[in-house]
Structures are given as C-alpha cells and as structure tokens.
Amino acid sequence: ETGVTQTPRHLVMGMTNKKSLKCEQHLGHNAMYWYKQSAKKPLELMFVYNFKEQTENNSVPSRFSPECPNSSHLFLHLHTLQPEDSALYLCASSQDKGLSGVNTEAFFGQGTRLTVV
Amino acid sequence: DAKTTQPTSMDCAEGRAANLPCNHSTISGNEYVYWYRQIHSQGPQYIIHGLKNNETNEMASLIITEDRKSSTLILPHATLRDTAVYYCIVRVSNFGNEKLTFGTGTRLTIIP
Numbered sequence: 001e002t003g004v005t006q007t008p009r010h011l012v013m014g015m016t017n018k019k020s021l022k023c024e025q026h027l028g029h030n031a032m033y034w035y036k037q038s039a040k041k042p043l044e045l046m047f048v049y050n051f052k053e054q055t056e057n058n059s060v061p062s063r064f065s066p067e068c069p070n071s072s073h074l075f076l077h078l079h080t081l082q083p084e085d086s087a088l089y090l091c092a093s094s095q096d097k098g099l100s101g102v103n104t105e106a107f108f109g110q111g112t113r114l115t116v117v
Numbered sequence: 118d119a120k121t122t123q124p125t126s127m128d129c130a131e132g133r134a135a136n137l138p139c140n141h142s143t144i145s146g147n148e149y150v151y152w153y154r155q156i157h158s159q160g161p162q163y164i165i166h167g168l169k170n171n172e173t174n175e176m177a178s179l180i181i182t183e184d185r186k187s188s189t190l191i192l193p194h195a196t197l198r199d200t201a202v203y204y205c206i207v208r209v210s211n212f213g214n215e216k217l218t219f220g221t222g223t224r225l226t227i228i229p
Contacts, residue, residue, distance in 0.1 A: 002160065033216070043161070043219040056216065090160050105151075106217060108160025 003027040006109035021076040023091030031096040037088040126224040135192040139205030154201040
C-alpha cells in the first residue's frame with residue numbers, strides 16, 4: 001500500500017464511450033502526475049499538477065482530459081479513445097518543497113489497466 | 118535530463134548480491150541519480166537516490182563513481198520478490214516537481 005489509490009483497477013471501454021479514471025492520495029502531497037505505460041514502451045509522463053494547477057501537458061491528445069479538484073484527487077477523463085490508447089495508466093504524487101528543501105520521492109498507485117475495444 | 122544506459126536484462130541467484138549498472142556519461146553537476154523498480158503489474162517503487170556520495174538504505178546501496186558517469190545499485194541479499202524491472206533515472210532534484218523520465222530499465226530475474 002503506497003498511499004496512492006487508483007480506481008478502477010481494470011476498465012474496458014468502447015471507442016464511443018466516456019469514462020473517468022480516479023486517483024486519490026492520502027499522503028498530504030501537493031503534486032500529482034499521470035503516466036501512461038503501453039506494452040513494450042517506457043513509462044511516459046502525461047500531465048503534472050502542482051498545488052491543483054496543471055504545470056505540464058506532455059503533448060497529450062485532447063481525448064485525454066485531466067482534472068484536479070483538490071490536492072488529494074486527480075481524475076483523467078477519457079472520450080473517443082482509440083485502441084492504441086490501451087495501456088496501464090499510473091498516477092503518482094510527491095511533495096514539492098520548492099526551493100526550501102529536498103523533495104520526497106514519487107509514490108505511485110497500482111494503475112488502471114485500460115482496454116479500448 | 119541526462120540519458121541513461123542500462124543492460125536489458127540480468128539474472129541473479131537468490132541470496133546473492135544483485136549488482137545493477139547504469140551509465141550516465143552526460144550527467145550534469147546538479148543532477149541526481151535515482152533508482153525505481155516496477156514489479157509486474159504494479160506501479161513503480163522508489164528505491165534510493167544520490168548525488169555524488171554513496172548511499173545506503175534498508176532496501177539497497179547506491180555506488181556512484183568519482184566522475185559520476187556511472188553508478189551501481191546493489192541489492193545485498195536478493196530474494197524472489199526482487200524480481201522486477203529496475204530503472205535508473207538522472208534528473209535535477211531539490212526543487213521543482215518529481216517529473217521522471219523513464220527508460221527501458223533492466224529486467225532483473227532472481228533465480229531460486
């Protein structure tokens with residue numbers, strides 16, 4: 001148990017569906033991240049949120065829409081996905097201490113295994 | 118962030134020390150060496166990080182060469198549960214967020 005919980009663990013969706021992935025962290029961290037891990041490829045950073053504000057969008061297509069309503073919750077809204085979007089989607093959190101100190105390491109959730117059919 | 122090079126795969130006998138090398142010849146003076154691992158079907162797990170001194174914690178030891186162009190992660194007494202993909206990541210730390218750039222890592226298999 002890492003303190004970062006992702007739901008659902010598995011999701012199968014059609015290309016016309018709309019679904020959302022949820023991430024919750026119980027660590028009091030102020031930074032949250034979405035990563036994508038496709039088969040046979042390295043993990044790719046998708047989005048970064050610091051203090052609920054999106055600070056990085058790594059050229060992610062608009063069919064992926066993140067939302068961070070507070071520093072403990074992060075969502076990834078999905079719509080009109082393609083089969084090649086099937087992957088393991090991982091959420092992570094960390095404590096960004098700015099210039100005042102060394103950050104903690106990133107803590108990852110177990111991921112959501114997404115299959116687009 | 119500097120690029121890293123790791124062997125694709127390694128085997129290690131259970132109970133022996135597992136030594137995982139990483140080359141980072143273009144590392145800058147303010148870049149740290151991080152190690153994470155990913156056990157099958159789970160999220161990555163932080164192991165250890167360092168700047169220039171050797172580091173040790175309850176999971177592993179990190180040996181960084183004097184010129185900082187390479188490092189070795191040491192799991193002193195490998196168990197079957199240490200079978201995982203191990204990622205060596207070089208990045209600036211101390212401030213900013215923990216944005217990580219993962220490579221393909223080393224697939225370590227512990228043999229009974």
